[in-house]
Amino acid sequence: MSTQATPLADTLERVRARIERADAAPTLDALARFAQLSPGHLQRAFRRRYGMSPAEYHRARRFGQLKAALRDGAAVTDAVYEAGFGSGSRVYEHSNRLLGMTPASYRAGGAGASIRYTTTATPLGRLLVAATARGICAVTLGADDAELEARLAAEFPQAARERVDAGREEWLDAVIARIASELGWSDADAPALPPLDVAATAFQWRVWNALTRIPAGETRSYGELAAAIGAPKAARAVGNACGNNRLALIVPCHRVVREDGTPGGWRWGVERKRALLARERRYAKP
16 A cells, blocks of 8 residues: 555545535535645545545435435425435435435335336246336346235335236336346347336446446456446445345346355345356356
8 A cells, every 4th residue: 555545545534524514515626625635636536435426425425314314204395404405406306316206205115106017937036027107116036926026015115016918018028138138048139228217326326337337257346346436445335236236137236246256145145146147157148
């Protein structure tokens, strides 16, 4: 480690703590003066260490507080102001991307959302794909349809959920066809991926985008993935982002393994992860 690494890390941690304490988002120039760094240097160094810019960090922190308050049953207006937003309109500007739905709908367990889903058999067990009017909201694996439907109901308890037969929903069929093509279950060309409707922070989106660039049949460690997104110190945060992925196979978090090469955990079962990686190595297309 260089002699400059520790002082810079300390400076960035003080900047992060200052952002945590701030009610309003500090400007980059103000943070740069506080850190005694140029704005450009601070922006690059902060992104390398924490995986996002200072502004993105502040916004993700506030949305995390908002989501926690909504889950605890706080009124939307109270939760908005307690999280430090100056007005409700600022929340709704970003709610589709960071909550996946409006704050009121999120608080109510998806109330007002209409979810259509289907299931199909795969070599790894049953697969469920679900979509709202905005895009795909869940792709999950399980032993049987009852388990998958219970999981969907737990995630969106107040949403209207409708099962549809294969061939009746273009987005659902496209996801199934894409998965089958990419994993060697079908010789057909992979169709384009439909839009997505999932709750995520800016950092999670960066991790998930990086996951989609790992070729089938290959793996990366958490540390390697953190380095790939320019945040080499954020391996633990990368692991958390992988753990929050709700789009099995579409966002291929199964391709991330521990530093020693062992599979590690997976939301849909470590044995299923081992089988999937082995299958990808056998059938991966060049």
